[in-house]
Amino acid sequence: xxxxxxxxxxATAAFAQPRIVELPGKSPLVTIRLVFTTGAAEDPAxxxxxxxxxGALLGGGGTKDFxxxxxxxxxxxxxxxxxxxxxKEMTTxxxxxxxxxLDKFYGLLRDMMLHPGWRADDFARLRDDSVNALRVGLRGNxxxxxxxxxxxxxxxxxxxxxHENLGxxxxxxxxxxxxxxxxxxxxxxxxxxxxxxxxxxxAGFAARVRGDFAALPAGTPxxxxxxxxxxxxxxxxxxxxxxxxxVAWSLGFPIDVKRGDPDFPALLVMQSWLGQHRSDCELFHxxxxxxxxxxxxYAYIEYFPRGMFRFEPEPNLARHQQIFQIWIRPVEVPTAxxxxxxxxxxxxxxVKNGIPQxxxxxxxxxxxxxVNVLMKTKSDELGYAIDSAxxxxxxxxxxxxxxxxxxxxxxxxxxxxxxxxxxxxxxxGVAKDTGKxxxxxxxxAPTPIAYNSPKPQEVMDEDKIxxxxxxxxxxxDVKVVPVASVFEN
Amino acid sequence: xxxxxxxxxPLPGAGKIFPYPYxxxxxxxxxxxxxxxxDYPNIVSLYIxxxxxxxxxxxxxxxxxxxxxxxxMFRGTPEFPPERxxxxxxxxxxxxxxxxxxxxxxxxxxxxxxxxPQILSLEADxxxxxxxxxxxxxxxxxxxxxxxxxxxxxxxxxxxxTVRATAFRTHSYRHTTMGFLADxxxxxxxxxxxxxxxxxxxxxxxxxxxxxGDVDPQxxxxxxxxxxxxxxxGAYTAQIPAEPAQNAPRTAHVDWPSPTLPxxxxxxxxxxxxxxxxxxxxxxxxxxxxxxENSPLYQKLVIAEQKVDVLRAGPPEHLDxxxxxxxxxxxxxxxxxxxxxxxxxxxxQFAAAPIDEKKLQDLKEHLRYDFALQLxxxxxxxxxxxxxxxxxxxxxxxxxxxxxxxxxxxxxxxxAARKYLVESGRTVVTLTGSxx
Numbered sequence: 001x002x003x004x005x006x007x008x009x010x011a012t013a014a015f016a017q018p019r020i021v022e023l024p025g026k027s028p029l030v031t032i033r034l035v036f037t038t039g040a041a042e043d044p045a046x047x048x049x050x051x052x053x054x055g056a057l058l059g060g061g062g063t064k065d066f067x068x069x070x071x072x073x074x075x076x077x078x079x080x081x082x083x084x085x086x087x088k089e090m091t092t093x094x095x096x097x098x099x100x101x102l103d104k105f106y107g108l109l110r111d112m113m114l115h116p117g118w119r120a121d122d123f124a125r126l127r128d129d130s131v132n133a134l135r136v137g138l139r140g141n142x143x144x145x146x147x148x149x150x151x152x153x154x155x156x157x158x159x160x161x162x163h164e165n166l167g168x169x170x171x172x173x174x175x176x177x178x179x180x181x182x183x184x185x186x187x188x189x190x191x192x193x194x195x196x197x198x199x200x201x202x203a204g205f206a207a208r209v210r211g212d213f214a215a216l217p218a219g220t221p222x223x224x225x226x227x228x229x230x231x232x233x234x235x236x237x238x239x240x241x242x243x244x245x246x247v248a249w250s251l252g253f254p255i256d257v258k259r260g261d262p263d264f265p266a267l268l269v270m271q272s273w274l275g276q277h278r279s280d281c282e283l284f285h286x287x288x289x290x291x292x293x294x295x296x297x298y299a300y301i302e303y304f305p306r307g308m309f310r311f312e313p314e315p316n317l318a319r320h321q322q323i324f325q326i327w328i329r330p331v332e333v334p335t336a337x338x339x340x341x342x343x344x345x346x347x348x349x350x351v352k353n354g355i356p357q358x359x360x361x362x363x364x365x366x367x368x369x370x371v372n373v374l375m376k377t378k379s380d381e382l383g384y385a386i387d388s389a390x391x392x393x394x395x396x397x398x399x400x401x402x403x404x405x406x407x408x409x410x411x412x413x414x415x416x417x418x419x420x421x422x423x424x425x426x427x428x429g430v431a432k433d434t435g436k437x438x439x440x441x442x443x444x445a446p447t448p449i450a451y452n453s454p455k456p457q458e459v460m461d462e463d464k465i466x467x468x469x470x471x472x473x474x475x476x477d478v479k480v481v482p483v484a485s486v487f488e489n
Numbered sequence: 490x491x492x493x494x495x496x497x498x499p500l501p502g503a504g505k506i507f508p509y510p511y512x513x514x515x516x517x518x519x520x521x522x523x524x525x526x527x528d529y530p531n532i533v534s535l536y537i538x539x540x541x542x543x544x545x546x547x548x549x550x551x552x553x554x555x556x557x558x559x560x561x562m563f564r565g566t567p568e569f570p571p572e573r574x575x576x577x578x579x580x581x582x583x584x585x586x587x588x589x590x591x592x593x594x595x596x597x598x599x600x601x602x603x604x605x606p607q608i609l610s611l612e613a614d615x616x617x618x619x620x621x622x623x624x625x626x627x628x629x630x631x632x633x634x635x636x637x638x639x640x641x642x643x644x645x646x647x648x649x650x651t652v653r654a655t656a657f658r659t660h661s662y663r664h665t666t667m668g669f670l671a672d673x674x675x676x677x678x679x680x681x682x683x684x685x686x687x688x689x690x691x692x693x694x695x696x697x698x699x700x701x702g703d704v705d706p707q708x709x710x711x712x713x714x715x716x717x718x719x720x721x722x723g724a725y726t727a728q729i730p731a732e733p734a735q736n737a738p739r740t741a742h743v744d745w746p747s748p749t750l751p752x753x754x755x756x757x758x759x760x761x762x763x764x765x766x767x768x769x770x771x772x773x774x775x776x777x778x779x780x781x782e783n784s785p786l787y788q789k790l791v792i793a794e795q796k797v798d799v800l801r802a803g804p805p806e807h808l809d810x811x812x813x814x815x816x817x818x819x820x821x822x823x824x825x826x827x828x829x830x831x832x833x834x835x836x837x838q839f840a841a842a843p844i845d846e847k848k849l850q851d852l853k854e855h856l857r858y859d860f861a862l863q864l865x866x867x868x869x870x871x872x873x874x875x876x877x878x879x880x881x882x883x884x885x886x887x888x889x890x891x892x893x894x895x896x897x898x899x900x901x902x903x904x905a906a907r908k909y910l911v912e913s914g915r916t917v918v919t920l921t922g923s924x925x
Contacts, residue, residue: 076783077851079859098858125795140749141643243747246638280575292631295639330638362579369582376866452677453627
């Protein structure tokens with residue numbers, strides 16, 4: 001029933017703005033997701049961070065009638081809040097309330113979106129938050145997230161995706177409330193809005209929301225036909241130099257496959273087998289369980305921020321261009337070069353040999369059921385439904401199950417050969433002693449590992465190959481940057 | 490009530506904050522089973538709560554072992570070596586993991602309901618027959634070191650370690666769940682101790698199984714009887730040393746080797762968690778009303794003056810007496826002292842005079858909705874209960890806790906603040922970064 005209702009609602013979307021995705025139910029909890037299909041890809045070249053800060057101010061500032069303190073006070077007895085996050089193509093506002101409080105909560109949320117207060121004190125506070133998130137949150141506190149973000153920025157250099165969503169410290173310093181108002185006026189339109197509603201909201205509520213948000217300008221949808229990112233012609237390494245205990249690696253390259261594309265289900269199986277977080281993926285097994293190199297090693301084909309704190313990406317981070325990435329959690333300094341080589345060796349092995357038949361069957365079975373777990377809350381299910389509307393595919397659960405049922409091992413291995421490779425890779429490391437690391441990566445000498453326990457002969461034999469795994473790095477392919485310069489300009 | 494429990498009949502759900510009827514049963518070997526049929530279809534969430542954690546690490550040099558064990562439990566058994574164990578979970582599409590706190594270790598999995606029998610078999614097997622050799626043990630200790638490394642880039646981790654090590658001198662809360670770095674680095678040589686740890690604590694009398702979701706309690710009980718009744722009761726009780734009273738304020742400072750925003754932590758020695766006195770809920774109320782997002786101090790420091798970008802407080806919620814702590818991240822190092830003074834002054838105000846009754850009523854309303862909003866999936870229901878089960882072995886503790894909150898008065902809050910938020914029980918730790 002639900003599937004049919006959802007398709008029907010999406011089918012009508014072309015005729016009415018804003019689009020509304022509904023998952024009505026009996027729960028006393030109501031989730032509202034307002035997804036504006038705009039984001040950092042629309043930042044003007046000289047104002048990186050504008051889309052993010054605009055979203056932050058709408059979701060974390062006052063309205064025309066109420067200060068932010070008054071909003072917090074009003075939401076407090078209801079135990080509600082507005083969560084906001086943004087990416088290249090989407091800016092998302094999420095709130096959940098008990099149905100008892102729906103009118104009051106919705107009224108506040110609506111006014112935050114439609115009648116923002118644009119107050120100088122809110123702006124100053126949230127701009128500080130952005131600067132601190134860059135300098136302290138990313139640069140200071142979280143080496144693996146720093147590496148992952150720097151990898152994306154390197155791969156998309158010169159591209160609309162090619163800057164941190166938060167912006168740069170310099171650009172944030174020059175930003176004004178007028179800049180935010182200009183962005184709001186241009187991009188917060190009906191054409192860019194997908195409203196999601198889930199739970200036990202009353203009849204007529206969706207129509208009321210649509211009527212209210214018709215106050216936004218009609219607008220035209222933001223572009224999604226971005227130019228392709230630059231082709232990578234050599235392995236290239238960026239080492240971010242900082243005082244830290246260990247070495248975090250991220251590596252990857254663009255893939256021309258997104259959700260809804262013919263090869264997406266095949267690469268989803270590949271991702272799950274090679275690197276899905278905590279599902280005993282191949283990288284995790286070979287690097288952590290067999291060799292004890294670190295806490296975990298993963299691979300993804302869709303953007304996955306905040307992975308330090310989550311097992312799956314949030315919904316509503318949809319992108320029309322994605323990369324394949326491997327994420328190696330911090331390793332001890334003596335095994336840093338070896339760890340990078342293991343990851344490339346495993347990637348190479350998969351590209352050459354594909355996935356074994358039994359592993360394909362098992363992974364497909366896993367994903368077919370795991371998709372239920374992905375949607376364990378109504379808010380998650382609603383988020384996925386909105387993404388499906390954006391990508392123009394059936395609801396995600398049905399999409400995955402139906403496409404996996406048709407998939408063969410040959411499809412998966414062909415997609416791996418077509419889209420993946422173990423050379424011409426962008427690599428980012430976060431490390432203290434970058435001089436030693438550069439020598440290890442660019443020199444001819446192998447970088448072997450010493451274990452604290454006996455290993456099977458098969459591992460010892462493989463290690464000999466890994467230790468000398470060629471990286472083909474010319475001096476100009478390795479760049480060292482001090483951490484203090486990252487995200488500054 | 491006890492008769493109802495023993496008979497395994499559903500407890501009434503009406504009128505209590507926890508809205509789901511549940512069945513609580515004890516097996517003859519001491520294992521407790523709690524089953525909660527929810528109204529979320531198709532999915533089952535399994536939480537296995539073991540009453541051992543860093544609190545039990547009383548021997549010098551052995552900190553971090555409970556957490557290491559959380560890792561070792563994935564190292565397989567003769568019947569299900571790791572590859573086979575993972576294959577079963579994978580076929581079930583299960584999201585599975587584990588975590589360790591100061592007081593308990595929880596193993597959890599969420600999956601489709603038809604896989605419950607197989608997953609209960611798998612878990613029963615590893616809890617009774619875990620087998621790993623020394624080589625696997627030594628390798629796994631490195632993954633724990635990797636976890637320490639992952640967290641070590643964040644100064645908040647070091648701040649937490651230093652607060653614990655300064656405020657406690659005897660009790661095992663002196664170290665964090667991860668353990669002291671030196672102990673983690675020495676773990677590879679402790680294979681024999683690890684076997685002893687398993688033998689002591691991975692026993693039915695330390696364990697509660699929570700099954701929440703699209704399930705029939707009778708069917709679950711049958712499955713548990715078939716698989717878990719052979720597990721043998723143990724004989725070990727840890728002697729946790731009591732922390733002597735603190736008689737004077739303590740301070741410590743951390744010099745962080747790279748640039749970061751400065752932090753201040755103010756921690757007061759508090760009571761053990763309780764659902765039968767007002768003290769626990771009273772201190773919870775102080776943490777929210779004095780330092781939460783809507784508190785005057787937060788509004789002043791974070792929203793109006795914008796001198797602080799993080800301010801949060803946590804009441805003591807442990808089996809043994811622990812800390813009421815407040816942490817703030819300060820934007821300008823020059824403000825560090827003034828922020829500390831305002832935190833201390835706010836605590837003193839709560840001890841000096843009762844708060845406005847309306848604020849307490851708003852808080853009570855907030856908590857009722859907050860609790861309802863938490864229960865948005867079978868997994869979150871099981872997860873929420875796990876914390877209470879670790880403290881009092883029964884979901885009824887949730888109802889008792891919120892009943893206590895409903896009765897809480899502004900005078901109760903003042904009394905708790907006056908008893909615990911005192912100078913002699915205070916520890917202040919500051920952390921500052923390097924200039925470049």
